[in-house]
Amino acid sequence: AQTVTQSQPEMSVQEAETVTLSCTYDTSESDYYLFWYKQPPSRQMILVIRQEAYKQQNATENRFSVNFQKAAKSFSLKISDSQLGDAAMYFCAYRSNTGNQFYFGTGTSLTVIP
Amino acid sequence: DAGVTQSPTHLIKTRGQQVTLRCSPKSGHDTVSWYQQALGQGPQFIFQYYEEEERQRGNFPDRFSGHQFPNYSSELNVNALWLGDSALYLCASGGNTGLALSEQYFGPGTRLTVT
Numbered sequence: 693a694q695t696v697t698q699s700q701p702e703m704s705v706q707e708a709e710t711v712t713l714s715c716t717y718d719t720s721e722s723d724y725y726l727f728w729y730k731q732p733p734s735r736q737m738i739l740v741i742r743q744e745a746y747k748q749q750n751a752t753e754n755r756f757s758v759n760f761q762k763a764a765k766s767f768s769l770k771i772s773d774s775q776l777g778d779a780a781m782y783f784c785a786y787r788s789n790t791g792n793q794f795y796f797g798t799g800t801s802l803t804v805i806p
Numbered sequence: 807d808a809g810v811t812q813s814p815t816h817l818i819k820t821r822g823q824q825v826t827l828r829c830s831p832k833s834g835h836d837t838v839s840w841y842q843q844a845l846g847q848g849p850q851f852i853f854q855y856y857e858e859e860e861r862q863r864g865n866f867p868d869r870f871s872g873h874q875f876p877n878y879s880s881e882l883n884v885n886a887l888w889l890g891d892s893a894l895y896l897c898a899s900g901g902n903t904g905l906a907l908s909e910q911y912f913g914p915g916t917r918l919t920v921t
Contacts, residue, residue: 735894735914735915736914736915737912738912739911783849792854792856792862793851793854793862793864794849794851795851796850798846799846799847
């Protein structure tokens with residue numbers, strides 16, 4: 693089974709600064725999808741950004757961008773101009789192109805300091 | 807457009823009891839997946855339903871079962887509850903073609919406490 697590892701249980705960032713959350717994964721497949729989800733205290737998981745493995749270009753969504761290193765099996769999330777509303781638990785997730793199951797990491801709790 | 811909805815929000819049950827959780831997918835979605843999220847952990851895949859059948863199952867015992875209705879809504883049933891079943895249960899819906907195949911939208915979850 694695929695595994696997703698988030699080695700930073702907690703991170704903090706000053707408001708308006710930039711922070712990078714790390715994620716690595718293990719797979720023998722060549723085609724798959726990677727995701728970052730945000731889970732605020734309200735519990736609802738919100739999709740932040742998605743990356744298709746066959747695309748070399750890193751995905752971006754406004755202040756959120758990823759650094760996808762396929763050979764290194766690394767998928768980090770960069771949050772620029774951090775805002776108080778970015779405070780949440782962030783989960784990295786993997787989905788095979790042939791399966792239906794999402795595999796999640798254990799999450800990184802992000803604190804934004806005013 | 808209502809997103810994924812789940813009911814109830816919170817539930818308290820006693821060991822050995824049975825529980826049913828409900829989920830309505832986002833409009834236009836026809837697959838429903840269920841996840842168990844223990845405190846401080848990431849979600850763990852239980853199973854996925856499509857066309858009223860269980861399409862894929864994670865590493866969960868047969869005490870966990872489900873159902874999908876013709877309107878795509880779904881139920882998760884857990885029999886013979888253990889204390890370890892206490893968790894947040896998340897429902898996620900998605901499409902079955904194209905980009906929608908790769909996406910999952912989550913509901914707010916049902917917090918189940920087993921005493």
